[in-house]
Amino acid sequence: MRRWSGTARIHLLHPITTRSRCPHRQLSAFAQHKNILSTVSTYPDPYKLLEPQLTHLRTTLLDLLGSSHPSLTEIAKYYFLHPSKQLRPLIVLLFAQATNGVGREWVRKRWAAEVEGAKGMTEELDQPLTRPDVLNDWNPNMPDHTASFESVFSLRPSRPLPEIMVPPARPTDAHERQPTLISPTLLLPTQMRLAQIVEMIHVASLLHDDVIDKSPLRRGVASAPAAFGNKLSVLAGDFLLGRASAALSRLGDNEVVELIASVIANLVEGEILQMKEVYAPELGLIGAPRVGKEAWNIYLKKTYLKTASLMAKGARAAVVLGGSMEGEIWKEVAYAYGRNLGIAFQLIDDILDYESGEATLGKPGGADLRLGLATGPALYAWEEHAEMGPLIARKFEQEGDVELARDLVRRSSGVERTRDLARAHADKAKEVLDFLPDSDARSALEVMTERVVKRTW
Ligand code: FPP
Numbered sequence: 001m002r003r004w005s006g007t008a009r010i011h012l013l014h015p016i017t018t019r020s021r022c023p024h025r026q027l028s029a030f031a032q033h034k035n036i037l038s039t040v041s042t043y044p045d046p047y048k049l050l051e052p053q054l055t056h057l058r059t060t061l062l063d064l065l066g067s068s069h070p071s072l073t074e075i076a077k078y079y080f081l082h083p084s085k086q087l088r089p090l091i092v093l094l095f096a097q098a099t100n101g102v103g104r105e106w107v108r109k110r111w112a113a114e115v116e117g118a119k120g121m122t123e124e125l126d127q128p129l130t131r132p133d134v135l136n137d138w139n140p141n142m143p144d145h146t147a148s149f150e151s152v153f154s155l156r157p158s159r160p161l162p163e164i165m166v167p168p169a170r171p172t173d174a175h176e177r178q179p180t181l182i183s184p185t186l187l188l189p190t191q192m193r194l195a196q197i198v199e200m201i202h203v204a205s206l207l208h209d210d211v212i213d214k215s216p217l218r219r220g221v222a223s224a225p226a227a228f229g230n231k232l233s234v235l236a237g238d239f240l241l242g243r244a245s246a247a248l249s250r251l252g253d254n255e256v257v258e259l260i261a262s263v264i265a266n267l268v269e270g271e272i273l274q275m276k277e278v279y280a281p282e283l284g285l286i287g288a289p290r291v292g293k294e295a296w297n298i299y300l301k302k303t304y305l306k307t308a309s310l311m312a313k314g315a316r317a318a319v320v321l322g323g324s325m326e327g328e329i330w331k332e333v334a335y336a337y338g339r340n341l342g343i344a345f346q347l348i349d350d351i352l353d354y355e356s357g358e359a360t361l362g363k364p365g366g367a368d369l370r371l372g373l374a375t376g377p378a379l380y381a382w383e384e385h386a387e388m389g390p391l392i393a394r395k396f397e398q399e400g401d402v403e404l405a406r407d408l409v410r411r412s413s414g415v416e417r418t419r420d421l422a423r424a425h426a427d428k429a430k431e432v433l434d435f436l437p438d439s440d441a442r443s444a445l446e447v448m449t450e451r452v453v454k455r456t457w
């Protein structure tokens with residue numbers, strides 16, 4: 001049984017406990033049987049494991065969003081005020097906890113979090129790199145000393161040179177060193193801030209997405225465009241990206257800046273791939289119907305870009321902030337896990353769009369078809385019902401197309417096959433966790449691979 005001191009445990013009956021410590025070793029039939037019989041084990045509830053941290057993240061995040069325009073602040077905060085699943089921050093923090101201590105740079109990263117002036121303490125992450133009166137000029141929410149529009153602006157003296165801090169030496173016995181998790185568990189301030197940044201980017205993408213999709217509802221309440229209009233929603237999304245970028249720069253890690261910046265580009269690329277009118281000759285996307293293998297390639301590529309990239313690169317960035325270096329396996333594990341979990345998550349999302357309605361999703365069912373999108377269930381149904389082809393090609397635009405497509409999916413194995421595909425990705429995510437040392441955080445990451453496939457939200 002795994003060690004865990006929390007109160008909420010969940011029971012899993014799943015052959016994950018049959019797994020060998022060595023990912024390549026096959027268990028004998030007898031051993032597998034014996035293990036399956038003893039698989040009722042207790043696992044930590046991922047959300048309970050990190051509940052205080054997630055609550056802290058949610059409450060302090062709003063402090064990052066003050067602006068000179070109260071209405072901009074109000075919209076930027078709008079989606080944070082309704083409880084979110086916080087799935088992306090959860091994955092970031094679980095990976096941080098599951099790997100902190102094992103990376104070769106861990107000692108330096110921890111040092112930066114504990115030594116004043118080394119720029120890794122919580123208060124220091126709130127401090128701008130640029131003089132505050134320059135960074136926040138003309139922002140009434142911030143102390144403003146410039147008054148630059150009331151009088152002639154004069155030159156200010158530069159700040160004194162900061163003290164140069166010398167980090168501890170990197171362990172030289174890198175090859176013999178046994179990677180060991182830090183005990184008791186410890187999350188670095190940079191990793192906590194990364195979790196907030198990842199959520200800000202996610203929310204920014206939702207603000208834009210609800211404009212593109214013309215969604216009247218999000219999580220059962222009026223969407224931002226419905227409540228504030230399209231223009232302010234787009235601007236609020238941009239504002240969030242600006243604040244997220246400033247916070248990102250203060251983490252002091254260029255590799256992480258690069259990773260997260262590429263996620264923002266990926267989100268846009270994913271959205272473009274799924275749009276109706278796309279000019280992308282290299283993908284054959286000039287109004288031509290997407291058929292067969294090509295349709296699947298585009299669908300899965302879009303799924304990665306739109307959903308899995310943030311999970312994959314967010315998890316990888318968390319591990320980099322914990323001191324994982326090139327040549328070590330840890331950040332590769334995080335990336336492979338996030339990529340597979342994210343794809344599984346979106347495949348299930350696409351199934352839910354067929355199975356659920358407003359009561360469960362907070363938006364009407366069949367929304368994807370109405371947007372002209374052929375997701376997993378429709379693509380599989382097409383293999384069984386040729387009539388689906390023309391509907392996909394004309395993006396369900398004619399009267400009755402949406403209803404007919406839903407019926408074809410119902411009369412096919414499209415939903416089950418999409419679920420199988422999601423399960424295959426979730427299993428892959430679970431498998432790569434074998435490379436991590438045993439811990440409650442790793443167990444919680446395993447639980448997440450079960451949850452994404454079984455979820456009904
Ligand atoms: C929700 O998808 C949307 C996304 C996961 C990403 C949307 C990305 C953009 C609009 C590009 C712009 C990005 C940024 C960072 C400004 P969905 O419509 O399938 O899900 P839903 O049902 O929750 O709306």
Ligand code: MG
Pocket residue numbers: 209210213215
């Ligand atoms: Mg949408």
